[in-house]
Amino acid sequence: MTILNAVDKKYSVLILLRHGQSLWNLENRFTGWQDIDITKKGEEEALHAGKLLKNEKIDIAFTSTLKRAQHTLEIILKECGIENIPVIIDKRLNERSYGDLEGLNKSDTALKYGSDQVMIWRRSYDVAPPGGESLKNTAQRVLPYFHKTIAPKLMEGKTVLIVAHGNSLRALMMFLENLSPEEIANTEIPTGIPRKYVMNRNLQVLDITMEN
Template identity: 70%
Template sequence: MSKLFLVRHGQSLWNLENRFTGWQDIDITEAGIEEAKKAGMALKNEKIDVAFTSALIRAQHTLTIILDVMGKPDIPVIMDKALNERSYGNLEGLNKAETALKYGDDQVRTWRRSFDIVPPGGESLKITYSRVIPYFEMHILPLLKKGENVLVVAHGNSLRSLIMYLENLSPEEILEREIATGIPLTYSYDGKFSRFENGN
């Protein structure tokens, strides 16, 4: 049996400022650093063979801290933009509350929380899923099938896409799933995926 660990990056500066971040390369805050350290402590006794992360600094920085705290800084790390956050297009950098005042709460909620509606110039969760899952099936799943344990540090919506796939959730179910920053989620794999309810 192998294990898959998923971690959303620690709090970023634009998380703190309530901005749409998407593909903007924003680093984590001091609070995000502490979240990453706690994730490292939570995973300290786990065996990790390889780690994957996105092309964005907030996920990479979080992963580096996790591996340092685990005492495993030399684990192979693979970075790919397929694991990037969902692009919010023209909304990136805008304050979410101010955007809601301009376009209305319902419109902003639709952009953020629908499965297949695309924000202006950006990606829907459906589009994000269509790049995350083929990458997972091609590069990560074969390692799990070989019995290797894999850590993925990524973003709210790229991980939401992956969780939808792992747990066979409907679009409605996955849109209700909140993914906290810096808290590991653990799945076992023995031909099928099972989630450890205690996370880790």
Template identity: 70%
Template sequence: MTKLFLVRHGQSLWNLENRFTGWQNIDITDAGIEEAKKAGIALKGQKINIAFTSVLIRAQHTLTIILDEMGKPDIPVIMDKALNERSYGDLEGLNKAETALKYGDEQVHAWRRSYDVVPPGGESLKDTYNRVIPYFEKEIVPLLRKDENVLIVAHGNSLRALIMYLENLSPDEILEREIATGVPITYIFDEHFHVSRKEN
């Protein structure tokens, strides 16, 4: 049975500092490196044919560590901005708590946690879904249908969009879903390309 492995990058510096990161190219912390190593250990022994990641360093660094830990540093890797984190536009780099003081908790909560409210100059989760899913269907689904196992190392919101698609979740349901850094999620497909099982 074909497997799809999803991993959110290890903790980044701006995760630690509670900043909006979005498309900013911020690397992972020492804790993030350890999370990536644990993800690699958890995936050791799994057959993976190809890996995908975003163009952002925190996801690429995490993927490199995972493949090294698995003893598979030579697996083909494809990088594409379609898998980037959701853009937070003008909020990127700002501290989340300070932003809430400036704009109000309710407004910041709407920017962060609604499905279709767009932060200034950025993307909603709906916008993120509308770039991630066409890329997934065009570039990744054909590989899965050929029984190739795929690893995707990406970001909280790009993976949230993908999980929404794979599990057929509503906007309200996906907004309740938290994705931990550096913890693999495995989807197993049957011969009809339906998700038959999910493993965390």
């Protein structure tokens, strides 16, 4: 794809970023809707992301109601020297619910239920873990919010930063990149690494870059 000048306001920029490493990421536990903060490494990842984004003129930021995403965003904005931009917090950007699995160690859960079953719960598109959400369920709350609240900002030529979670971002990436359920199942989103989309005013993606 052709690299475009992000300051050309014929185009808009959307930056997606998964929060820095959380305590339960470190402990290999299912987190979901549990409100777990980031680790020291997570803070360092957020700081690094801020350094990578210093040249972006971020106009508005969106994040979830969970502290690991909000803490990451706070560090990024401080490192970028960004003050007084709108920061919108909404539960529809929260991580998918893992239901009965939340708090359980992933390796122990695989021993109990079988690694194949756990992988289906973790990565399939439309199979939910017991008491939780599938990626399809997550997309059903993320995408309407994106279209109603975030897309209009992009259509104005804004640079938008979303700091959220692995699965809420996977739902959005699936839409933006036109990925199949099979393709999204194999998509990994690392913590603290910005993914930048340059779009035209019709929200057609013209360029995708990973900053690291």
